[in-house]
Amino acid sequence: MLTRRKALISGAAALAGSAALLRHGEAQAARPGRVAGGNHAFTPVTMPNGATLPWTMVDGAKEFHLVAEPVKREFAPGMIVNCWGYNGMTPGPTIEAVEGDRVRLIVTNRLPERTSVHWHGMLLPNGMDGVSGLTQPHMEPGETYVYEFTLRQHGTLMYHPHSDEMTQMAMGMMGFFIIHPKEGENPRIDRDFAIMLHEWFVPPGAFTPNPNVMLDFNLFTFNSRVWPGTAPLVAKTGDRVRVRLGNLSMDNHPIHLHGYRFEMTGTDGGKIPAAARWPATTVDVPPGTTRDVELVADAPGDWIFHCHKSHHTMNAMSHDVPNMIGVKQAGVESKVRAVLPGYMAMGENGMGNMMNMGQPKNTLPMMSGQGPFGPIEMGGMFTMLKVRDGLASYDDPGWYKHPDGTQARKIPTPPLPKP
DSSP states (O other), X not given: OOOHHHHHHHHHHHHHHHHHHHHHHHHHHHOOSOEEETTEEEOOXXXXXXXXXXXXXXXXXXXXEEEEEEEEEEEETTEEEEEEEETTXXXXXXXXXXXXXXXEXXXXXXXXXXBOOEEETOOOOGGGSOOBTTTBOOBOTTOEEEEEEEOOOOEEEEEEOSSSHHHHHHTTOOEEEXXXXXXXXXXXXXXXXXXXXXEEOOOTTOSSOOTTOSSOOOEEEETTBOBTSOOOEEEETTOEEEEEEEEOSSSOEEEEESSOOEEEEEETTEEOOGGGOOEESEEEEOTTEEEEEEEEOOSOEEEEEEESSGGGGSSSOOTTOOOOTTOOOTTHHHHHHTTXXXXXXXXXXXXXXXXXXXXXXXXXXXXXEEETTEEEEEOBSEEEEEEETTOSSSSOOOSOOOOTTOSOOOOOOOOOOOO
C-alpha cells in the first residue's frame, strides 16, 4: 500500500529527476525488440521525437512519475517555443503498460497554476478520473497527487489536464497512455509508432503560444515538431507497421500516406473487429480521439505521411495576406525597399518560391526542407515512412535510391496541338 510518506518521497524523487527520466525514456523509446507483458511479448512503442516513461515495481504496482512543468521545445531547427508539458517535453512521455497491470501515477505540479491529470478514455474508479473540482481538489503549484488503478482494457488512450484546459492543452500538455493486450497480438506488430497531432498559434517573432486563439492556428505539429524537424518512421520491407494517432487539438486532421493503403484497426474505444475494417489511404482523426492504422511495409521508398489540409503542411502561415496571384508587381520591390529594406513582392506566381524570403527571429519559413532533388516545399504535419530492404537498424537510412527505370524523368516538350 502506498503511504503518504512514500508518496512524498516519490514526489521529491520526481522533482529531482525529471531530466534523468527523460534521458532513460528516450533510450527506451528508441530500442527495437520485444518486451514481456502478461502471457505474451509486445513490441515497445516508438514515439518519434519523443520518449517513453520508465517505471519501477513498488508494492505490486507499476509506478510512474510525471512532473507537470514549463518546457522549451524545438519545433524545428531555428525555432524554440515556450510550452508547458511533462518531464521536460511536449507531448509528455508515453506511458506504456499491459492490460491487467496495477498502475500508480505520481504527479507533481511545477506549473505556475493549479492542474490535474485526466486519463482520457480510461475505465477506472470515478475518483481517479482527474477532473478538478468534481472528482478531486485542484492540484496547486508544488503539490503532488497520486492516481492508482487497475487497467481493465487495452488500446491507444491519452492523458491531459482537466483544469484550465484551454490554456494548458494549448500550451502542449498531453501525452499517450498505451495499454497492450495481455494475451498478445495476432498478427504480430513489428514497428509500433505513436504520433500526437496538435496545433498552435505562435505570432511571428514570438516564443510563446497564444492560448486564446480558437481557429486561426499557424503551426501544426507531429509530436510537437514541424517539418523539416520531424523524424521519419523507419521500417524494414515486410514489417507489419502500426501508427497510433492521437488528437487533442481543436481541428480534425485527415492523415494521408503515399504509396500504401492501410486498415483502421482501433480507436480510443478499443480494437475494431476484423470484419468492420476497410482499406483506405487517409484516416480522419477528430478532436478528442485516437485512431490506429496498420499496414505491411512491402514497397521500399520514402513515402510521405501528412495532414491533407493544405494549410496544415505549412509553417508560420499568415492567413490575412492579400491574394496577389497574377498581379504584376514589376518595380514594386525597389520602391517599397526604399522605405522598408528587405521587402519582397509576394505571391505573384504562387508561394513555392517564398521558402527563404526572410522572417523574424525564431520564426520558420512557411515551406522548408531539402530533399535529394531540391526543396520539398512543405512544413507542419509532414514526415515520411522510410521502407528499406535488409535494414540492420532502425536509424534514419538517408534518402532512397531509386532503381533504374523507376523514377519520373524529364523529356523534350512536344509541340502543342494547333487549335
